[in-house]
Amino acid sequence: MAGALVIDGEIVDADHGVTTPRLYTPPLRPLDKTTSNGYAVIAFSEMVLHVHLYPWQCWLLIHALELNPDGSYRFRRVIVLVARQNGKTTTMGVLAAWWLFVDSAKHSDRVPPVKFLVVGAAQTLDNAKGPYETVKGWCNPKPETEEESELAVEPLQAMVQRISNVNGEEAVICRSKAKYIVRAANNIRSKSAARAIFDELREQHTDDGWNAVSQITKNVWSSQLWGISNAGDYRSKVLARLKDAGRALVAAWRQYVAEGIDAAERFANGEHDATLGYFEWSAIDGCALDDRDGVRQANPSMGYGAMTYQSIISDIDTMTEASYRTEVLCQWVTADIIPYLNPKQWARGVDDTSRIPDSGRVVLGIDTSSDRATTYISAAGLREDGLPHVECIARRDGMLWVTKYLKMLQNRWPGIHEVAIQSKGCPAVDFIDPLTDSGWTVHMVEGFKLGASCGRFKDRVREGKLRHPPQPAIELQAAVAVTRRLGEVEVWDRTKSAMQTSGLIAESQALYALETSDGEPEKPKYQPSQGIKVSFA
Template sequence: MEDVVIEGEVLDGEHGITRPRLFTPPLRPLTKETSNGFAVIAFAAVILKVTLFPWQCWLLIHALELNEDGSYRFRRVIVLVARQNGKTTVMGVLIAWWLFIDSAAHPDRVPPVKFAVVGAAQTLDNAKGPYETVKAWCNPEPASDQEIELAVPMLQKMVQRINRTNGEEGIQTYSKASYIVRAALNIRSKSAARAVFDELREQHNDDGWNAVSQITKAVWSSQLWGISNAGDHRSKVLKRQVDKGRALIDDWHAWAAAHNGDMDGFASTHDTTYGYFEWSAPDGCTCDDRDAIRQANPSVGYGAMSVSGIASDIDGMTESAYRTEVLCQWVTADVKPYVDPKRWKRLLDPDSAIPDGNRVVLSVDTSADRQMTYISAAGLRDDGLPHVELIARRTGMMWALKYLERLHDTWPDIHEIAIQSKGCAAVDYVDPLTEAGWTVHPIEGFKLGACTGRFNDHIRDGRLRHLDQPALDQQVDIAVTKRLGELEVFDRVKSAMHISALIACAQALYALETTTGDEGKPKLKPSTGIRCTFT
């Protein structure tokens, strides 16, 4: 079945991709008779003077699919899309349509006096985003020129009262339909025809979701929307919704392949009331993949955002944050890290440093896909505790040799570097650094397990200090290991993101404590040139 083509979509490499990467397929062709989405789009354009982006139109058309009796097909709708793509705008438009138009559509089933729209989030402030948008359109008593300009006279005339009491904010129409916003835990015992749970990723336990998810159960044709960016390892509530949505999509594709796309048969054996729509970059993509950026950011090219502008954020964010916030990828879910993140955080010392004159050992490591290289350092503090630190990270590999050359020119006493010498991308550094006069401490065989275990021992026993470095902290949060014989070693491939900064810290610490540093003063100054032998 072909999807609806959204008028205004631009098909080029500079605009966002309208259709989500993962979505629940419609049960029948989507037209003005089979989806209320078309009515919402018209309401936005004619009444609100808002031109929605193509992806927002696509979402409304698909998520507001109707059954033959006029009720909504989906009782629950989960939407994932990267930040700053217009979630608040599309939800504000939808809520305004629910409140002023949809509330009167079926008075025999749900009279307006029982038609409540509830906006919820982890905190009241988070829930107020769409509410402030709707209030600006319908406020009958605008207090400034800007508010007057935003107000829509037709909606102003329909509002009986706006409650401005903090914690009790709400809008009530003359028909008695209402819209309230609350923190999730304050929703209990209320009943609603429509509910929106914003920033679902912020729910780290079930209490808020359990309260909100029950309020629409007893209302005909009700809908509960959860809209969010991708989550992290704490986002347990969102993870369950994502897993269910993805599983149902997988079931549909398997059924379609086996039954020649028979939707009726699928509907008779599967839950078709659960709508899942995910705009995200595909797994395994590089951070600067233009198509991946366009897939996760469907508003690109239609407003202020551009592909190039988004890509420019790569160096200013940790990789984990960039993938979550910008690529809408789930990078830390269901991970039991090898190093305890809580213990690691307790060892943070913002003033920690290696004093001048103390021995420093470096380590360089590159991600399994050769996309990112990290250089870390280890040395002893005045109190005898080891200090570890990430000192450089950049895309690719070639930059590291020149960086190390410049570093040694500045600090000639730094000449030791630990490198895994077999079975990884960083092997390519061993020969050129050795030839340039560096004391290279090879990490291989049993030393791989010793690095991993010794580093974890230091964290467990509190015998280490580090700085506040989010790029390193994120890797601690998700680093997993694999078995190498009887040893545990860090696993670059199975960890949810690059962990080479952490590996480099562990290797530098191991070399610091197991070698004397006297066995190799530099034979040549790096300023004479490190010869690159990469092939």
């Protein structure tokens, strides 16, 4: 195109989608043909399948198929979010074909082809068949129609022993005994797979399907599980949790680099999950429906095929705003939920330069999700200009890591000794005794304080008197956090919010203790049991 700017093979102008995702896990090392299998997949697509991939598809394959020094995949789980009709099925079909016909033989000493199983899964069997049908079209050794014959690729046909078309038992079986099967998610149990694709993750409204599929790759060397979808809504519990984890990892990397620690290996070998690859093409929350940059960021295929800016925004008047934002802008939709905090007021408090002075008083807040799956630690303190500052400083699965982490934090952050915790009716109660015994000043949030901490937090946000850094995971929680009535006050509701909101709750409780206490420990209004105390190593 005349006048278009081309950078690294990407056409950079207003008529083309953005190749690089808005949020993604950075590589640990420079990516080339020796450090990523993505280049081999792209060559396979061009030379064998005669499929020309778009720049964003190439970018994704190169980054998601990053290799460790021993040749294994860095990422055991890969989560991809991108708007509909951008070529997800083609991408997964190309990758699945390469896994089945090439990758299955690359490390036969570790995983012999007879044990190399590729699984396609989704909430329903029909949803799971997209990439599978694409692969079957390329390799079917006995095409029945002229159209099927035109799709077939002879080298792949020769590598297939047979194809099973029995409903519920669909499979492509290679002569090498490598196999590609497709199943509904709940029918995957007891199988062990080298590779797995979970399509349409947004349709998972319970944990059952994901729990079944996520276990099948754990006992295989260099396995990979891909979850791919467009954005979800308040019902998409599994996708919400994965998105939360992915965004938190991206935010942690940014903070790590901002502090001047730029050694990627140290980042990966420290307290961060280097095996989760998160790649999100989406528009910035709250943008106008026809925002051109937002449309480009969520639709990376725009301008490379039939999809144009005009064809994309033509749906504005025929779709509800919630559906349009989900399907077209790949934004997390909280329709049917009225959040406790006003999103625009919360956004006004974002300040990427905000800091708590080294000499300032700091109160930590700790909260655990209602299912005990994830614990957040947040911090609150006063800036030099007197405005309160809050931020999430740690998030990990489970609860057992907290006490050890706080001990490490005390060694690195002299003078810190205060922590705020809800002291009744939530999982975080378990931390009170061990932290008190360890010398922490514990501020217990209970009774009227539950409503006060929630209400004061909202007051600070509404009045523009609260500052916080840009943290995608917390921003998402602020957009969906709801409350429930407790007497005459509102308190945070962990179970009715569209996703876990413990990071935000921890911030509110830390801020409450900072503003209403003098640093002295609270006296419990109950007598600790004289039985065995649970401690966390």
